[in-house]
Amino acid sequence: TSGDASFDDKVLVFILKEGYITARIFVEEKYIAFDLMLWDDLDRIDTIMKSLMTGVGGQAADASSFRLVTSGMSGLESCRKNALDQITTESHDFVCSNVQFKALAADDKQTAMAVVLQQLVASHAPAASKENMEKKVIGVLCGNKSNTCASLADMQQMVSLEAEVVPIYACESFDNMMACEEEVKETVKAATLRHKKLDILVLDVTFPYAMAQVFEKLFRDKVFHSRVMEEFQLVVTPVPHGENWRTVFLDRFRTDLVLFDPAHRANLRITNADTGNNYTFVDWCLFSSGDEDFFKHLSSAVAAIEAQTGMKTEVDEVANGIINTIAEFQPPKIFKDSDYDRTRAVSQWTSQTPVGHQTIFQMALQPPKTGLEIGEEVLAMDEPGPWDMVYVLATVVDILEDEELEEDYLLRYQGGPGGNDYGIHPFSRDQIRKFSEVDEEMSASLEVGDLVLYEYEDRLYTNGVISQKEEGHKYSIYLLNTDGRKLHGVPRSSLMHQFESADFIEDIPDLSIPELLGAFAYALKTEVLEENEQMSLIDSFPIGAGVVQTAFWKGGHAILKWDGSKQVEINLFTYEEDFDLRLAFQEAFTGQLDYVQTVARDEQPRGYGGIVNFASEI
Numbered sequence: 001t002s003g004d005a006s007f008d009d010k011v012l013v014f015i016l017k018e019g020y021i022t023a024r025i026f027v028e029e030k031y032i033a034f035d036l037m038l039w040d041d042l043d044r045i046d047t048i049m050k051s052l053m054t055g056v057g058g059q060a061a062d063a064s065s066f067r068l069v070t071s072g073m074s075g076l077e078s079c080r081k082n083a084l085d086q087i088t089t090e091s092h093d094f095v096c097s098n099v100q101f102k103a104l105a106a107d108d109k110q111t112a113m114a115v116v117l118q119q120l121v122a123s124h125a126p127a128a129s130k131e132n133m134e135k136k137v138i139g140v141l142c143g144n145k146s147n148t149c150a151s152l153a154d155m156q157q158m159v160s161l162e163a164e165v166v167p168i169y170a171c172e173s174f175d176n177m178m179a180c181e182e183e184v185k186e187t188v189k190a191a192t193l194r195h196k197k198l199d200i201l202v203l204d205v206t207f208p209y210a211m212a213q214v215f216e217k218l219f220r221d222k223v224f225h226s227r228v229m230e231e232f233q234l235v236v237t238p239v240p241h242g243e244n245w246r247t248v249f250l251d252r253f254r255t256d257l258v259l260f261d262p263a264h265r266a267n268l269r270i271t272n273a274d275t276g277n278n279y280t281f282v283d284w285c286l287f288s289s290g291d292e293d294f295f296k297h298l299s300s301a302v303a304a305i306e307a308q309t310g311m312k313t314e315v316d317e318v319a320n321g322i323i324n325t326i327a328e329f330q331p332p333k334i335f336k337d338s339d340y341d342r343t344r345a346v347s348q349w350t351s352q353t354p355v356g357h358q359t360i361f362q363m364a365l366q367p368p369k370t371g372l373e374i375g376e377e378v379l380a381m382d383e384p385g386p387w388d389m390v391y392v393l394a395t396v397v398d399i400l401e402d403e404e405l406e407e408d409y410l411l412r413y414q415g416g417p418g419g420n421d422y423g424i425h426p427f428s429r430d431q432i433r434k435f436s437e438v439d440e441e442m443s444a445s446l447e448v449g450d451l452v453l454y455e456y457e458d459r460l461y462t463n464g465v466i467s468q469k470e471e472g473h474k475y476s477i478y479l480l481n482t483d484g485r486k487l488h489g490v491p492r493s494s495l496m497h498q499f500e501s502a503d504f505i506e507d508i509p510d511l512s513i514p515e516l517l518g519a520f521a522y523a524l525k526t527e528v529l530e531e532n533e534q535m536s537l538i539d540s541f542p543i544g545a546g547v548v549q550t551a552f553w554k555g556g557h558a559i560l561k562w563d564g565s566k567q568v569e570i571n572l573f574t575y576e577e578d579f580d581l582r583l584a585f586q587e588a589f590t591g592q593l594d595y596v597q598t599v600a601r602d603e604q605p606r607g608y609g610g611i612v613n614f615a616s617e618i
Contacts, residue, residue: 021052036052073563115309125163126290137198138163145169163199164195188218197227197229219256233288238284247267248468261320270314353609357603360601379392379393411426448466452464464477473492516562524551
């Protein structure tokens, strides 16, 4: 703080090498508000906040908070080294240490993996129906016969579920995939003839990726899938580190095969609670269809696993299929607002006491894209994203130089959504994608997860994401539109990266400390301070390659942080709520700096009593 009573005397700011802390003190209200900003080492936030609250006589249960993610600070070699050292040490401990799990019961010689698998299968096994009272049939997908298939023994030793267990081994060679597919197909058909359709599939840790590809291809034939799998089915797999394809494989059952609710895919993470380090033991994934009580059974499985192994089990994610339409549905009861107990909500609403308005501006240096030439062929965004995006092949016919216009170019379509639109349309540069030599390299492979443009008609493109590589330089993609269709066998020639090459970004000067601090002072003086109001600008603190500067005035304070590269954040606090002031400040600041644009602006009311609303909303 400045120490001058003519400025904000309620706030203390501590600038540290690791970040900064502000404390706003409201004596009469017996309220203290903290801001904690760390450049890195984010794991320390909870510990520091707890120490701050304890230091002022408070308790964590009495506090409320919110968190934002911003950029760090470049040029801090020691912090970066410490972070790398920590990662290296933890990785070494995880890989090399012999983590001892809590012992199981003396009469139970199975491993923790066996317990997890057996509980997941026992809890979610499809229930018997009046039409089907036969034993369950469990297909265990193993590696080749030379490998030990632990899951096969685990299923054969289950006593909580009466079932026939059928091993399905991987092909000895994948050189001839067609022969492998036929072999697996005949093996599965033979198992169903000898017993009945499969109720459960269990993937062993030795089950290879190539076999998953074989099964996915076989199950694309929905007739084959329905002939070998029961309508209500369960699929379970461990997900060892680096084998996330297993989760993708199980999710295919939800998105491509069963489709409709109830069709749940759940991801679980199991950690050793006794080590104090929460090392991940192994992740698990399961798919279950036709189970109306899925969450009840999942809860039972988690409780049983924790009770028998002493390990902590977390459910990371649950995804369901498409919710069915119920024709002429009549709800048994229609609830009114008055039927709900609003006591806690009303109490929280009336207890809110706002004392200030805080805004976190995140700004970035964003170089412009290189210009276009008349006659150049480009892709023009006919339908804006992110959903149902459509790009049309077009030709630049004119360059617009009127600064009052939002558009930069006039383009002539070479087709269009109707196939016959050859009109001229205005576009901004951000709505245009240039072609580069990279787009012509059809031999360049695309990777799973790449965002792409797919030519679905001549000269028309839409956006999608690569979901799988296929043979013959072809791909499976999900279209990123409202119906989310999945396409198979898309040739490489119909795909290109969604975003244009980085070669089309102009070189611009780097930010400098004098121009940043000048813009900061200018925006505060012209848009935030009252006429003739005094402001105290504390000398900036060079930290790493960046800088931090604080400003105080009677009605509030602000902190500017530049990371030394392209990111700028400003923490602006005023005791009076004023949204227009924030917008004016933002425009004044960015107006002084070429190529700096606001990428995020987070508005928060500050106060006590469970504050979540601004004063104007209460």
